[in-house]
Amino acid sequence: MAEAVSAIGQAAFPQALERALARLAPFEMMNGFGYAAQGRAFDLYNDRIVGDRAIIVDRYLAGSYILDPFYDALRRPERPALLVMRELAPDRFSETEYFRRHYQTTGIVDEIGFVLKLQHADAVLSLSRMGAVPGFSAGEIAVLTAAAPLVCAVAERHWHARCDPDGAEGQAAAAISHPSLSKRELEIVTLILKGHSSYSIAATLGLSPNTVKVHRRQAYAKLNISSQVELFHLFLS
Incomplete structure (x- = not known):
């Protein structure tokens, strides 16, 4: 040292x-x-x-x-x-x-x-x-x-x-956003991408696990995807 x-x-x-x-x-x-x-x-x-x-x-x-x-x-x-x-x-x-x-x-x-x-x-x-x-x-x-x-x-x-x-030069800060998603749906897909389960998301946001699952289904339907891998490619590829 x-x-x-x-x-x-x-x-x-x-x-x-x-x-x-x-x-x-x-x-x-x-x-x-x-x-x-x-x-x-x-x-x-x-x-x-x-x-x-x-x-x-x-x-x-x-x-x-x-x-x-x-x-x-x-x-x-x-x-x-x-x-x-x-x-x-x-x-x-x-x-x-x-x-x-x-x-x-x-x-x-x-x-x-x-x-x-x-x-x-x-x-x-x-x-x-x-x-x-x-x-x-x-x-x-x-x-x-x-x-x-x-x-x-x-x-x-x-x-x-x-x-x-x-x-410094370069691009702006990265962000997960999409015009079709509500603020709550964006919060949930962001936590999914970070590795939170439905129960962890529910605890983080103060929601019930069933409510989280409903928002996740709605977000996936709006984005026309069916998996977390597709979600990653949509926002971060």
């Missing part, structure tokens, strides 16, 4: 931090994204991507980030310094098209993220386990949680001015 602190503001910092974190818990990939207040996503650090960059970075920044549990976690008033994907993911997350594309296809089996408060955006610096390896153990998560204040402090200092929405 002393090497990382000495390299703050220099090109050598990310790899020095990566080496320090690997002493606490091994992982295959460190990468990160920033999220500005208006909802746009930015590349924080993706210089050493392991796997398909088109999926992990390009398609993510193009819009699929709005289905990421980490993105949702950053938009809540209170959040811990360390995010654990399996603790945040909705009950049907592993059945979503987003999970199939972003996790199964790329071989990511587990992910944790350090929350950073930057000048222009909030960000998550992620550590991912990939391939035929177990997920992060409870002991490893405890160690990383204990280290999080220091890790976040040095990372925030290094990337302080990154992800400036005023100085």
Whole structure:
């Protein structure tokens, strides 16, 4: 960690931090994204991507980030310094098209993220386990949680001015919208895409499960689709 602190503001910092974190818990990939207040996503650090960059970075920044549990976690008033994907993911997350594309296809089996408060955006610096390896153990998560204040402090200092929405070019923030759907139907299809079951949606929106199912049927009929895969392709392909 002393090497990382000495390299703050220099090109050598990310790899020095990566080496320090690997002493606490091994992982295959460190990468990160920033999220500005208006909802746009930015590349924080993706210089050493392991796997398909088109999926992990390009398609993510193009819009699929709005289905990421980490993105949702950053938009809540209170959040811990360390995010654990399996603790945040909705009950049907592993059945979503987003999970199939972003996790199964790329071989990511587990992910944790350090929350950073930057000048222009909030960000998550992620550590991912990939391939035929177990997920992060409870002991490893405890160690990383204990280290999080220091890790976040040095990372925030290094990337302080990154992800400036005023100085960036590109498309507007991604959004799930459709002129044929009501506000309630849009809320429900968004939660479906994120991996919530009817019961989870009902609890989130304060509705009965039967009401959720009625809205879902109506939305699918208006969109002329019959599956969550078709829903994903309609909004995020």
